Amino acid sequence: MARVFNFSAGPAVLPEAVLAQAAEEMLDYGGTGTSVMEMSHRSKAFIDIHARAEADLRELLVIPKNYKVLFMQGGAAGQFGIIPMNILGDKTSADYVNTGQWSAKAIKEAKKYCKVNVVASSEDQNFSYAPPQSAWKLDTNAAYVHYTSNETIGGVEFNWIPETGNVPLVADASSHILSRTLDVARFGLIYAGAQKNIGPAGLTIVIVRDDLLGKAAAITPEVFNYKVQAEADSMINTPPTYAIYIAGLVFAWLKKQGGVAALEKANIAKAQLIYDYLDQSEFYQSPVAKSDRSRMNVPFRLKSDTLDDAFLKGSKAAGLVELKGHRSVGGMRASIYNAMPIAGVQALVDYMSDFEKKQG
Numbered sequence: 001m002a003r004v005f006n007f008s009a010g011p012a013v014l015p016e017a018v019l020a021q022a023a024e025e026m027l028d029y030g031g032t033g034t035s036v037m038e039m040s041h042r043s044k045a046f047i048d049i050h051a052r053a054e055a056d057l058r059e060l061l062v063i064p065k066n067y068k069v070l071f072m073q074g075g076a077a078g079q080f081g082i083i084p085m086n087i088l089g090d091k092t093s094a095d096y097v098n099t100g101q102w103s104a105k106a107i108k109e110a111k112k113y114c115k116v117n118v119v120a121s122s123e124d125q126n127f128s129y130a131p132p133q134s135a136w137k138l139d140t141n142a143a144y145v146h147y148t149s150n151e152t153i154g155g156v157e158f159n160w161i162p163e164t165g166n167v168p169l170v171a172d173a174s175s176h177i178l179s180r181t182l183d184v185a186r187f188g189l190i191y192a193g194a195q196k197n198i199g200p201a202g203l204t205i206v207i208v209r210d211d212l213l214g215k216a217a218a219i220t221p222e223v224f225n226y227k228v229q230a231e232a233d234s235m236i237n238t239p240p241t242y243a244i245y246i247a248g249l250v251f252a253w254l255k256k257q258g259g260v261a262a263l264e265k266a267n268i269a270k271a272q273l274i275y276d277y278l279d280q281s282e283f284y285q286s287p288v289a290k291s292d293r294s295r296m297n298v299p300f301r302l303k304s305d306t307l308d309d310a311f312l313k314g315s316k317a318a319g320l321v322e323l324k325g326h327r328s329v330g331g332m333r334a335s336i337y338n339a340m341p342i343a344g345v346q347a348l349v350d351y352m353s354d355f356e357k358k359q360g
């Protein structure tokens, strides 16, 4: 078996122990004689899987009782439209912070449903930083304030939680949920596609405060209606059963590692290893402001773009894959989610150092 270190931004690396357990249980889950994939979502075995996944996620993020956890489909991008449909209520506008490609997509979609006020932006410096709270021009009449708490492509992460007064704060936390401790009570809604830091594609997690339920526009499809799904334990229709099962295994794995605080410590060490290396090197360069660098997604450039192909070819041969930057920005990007061991980051830094010596 030849496992590589996979730096993909998503779908991304999963803990090996989780994959091994899934393999072990593939043909016969818990003596049922069936795979989880083949089970009715109404069966006792699956309802237990679902309930344990939710309970473990609640425990990991210390989610208060007045928040619902929904297991939905349609991806984080689906939520770009599902959120305004559900929580605008009788308001006609929402505030958005524009920090890069994902927030731009969220803004574009929200414009179909309401007036969008872009209340802060980092466009002036090519989306390389998180606009400070003092630069946010919030509207107290907005239905909610939306921001992308970790920009997966640009590698910009908010390491602070914005203050929005009585206006609910909404975060697209797709690429850093569970990577750091989080005060959920500061948010109205947190959402994340699972395929970055949780599990397989096809599952979208929504954590929503009770008072935001019940405001959905009449045209909202039932499967995308938060209140309807909350009342049906996210099972108004067939949920993505296998993705929920794997996510549940990941949650159990996270608990075994010591929970989110322990993971955060490991993530800080991993990020420091690579950023320290980038900073002392004249050959590599990080485009992101130091204070706002993502612990999960690390974009970097080589001294010359003409070396990119050689870098990627050599890294692949060294068992380090998916390092090519997003097609829109070029360069490199190393995504180092929870499931990436520090040995993988060390192997990457060693390779970068060798490459620099040969080419620099």
Ligand SMILES: *Cc1c(COP(=O)(O)O)cnc(C)c1O
Residues within 6 Å of the ligand: 010, 074, 075, 076, 077, 078, 102, 148, 150, 151, 152, 172, 173, 174, 175, 193, 194, 196
């Ligand atoms: C990947 C990503 C998305 C899109 O997720 P899908 O599940 O593909 O819809 C949205 N926002 C952020 C921050 C992401 O990283």
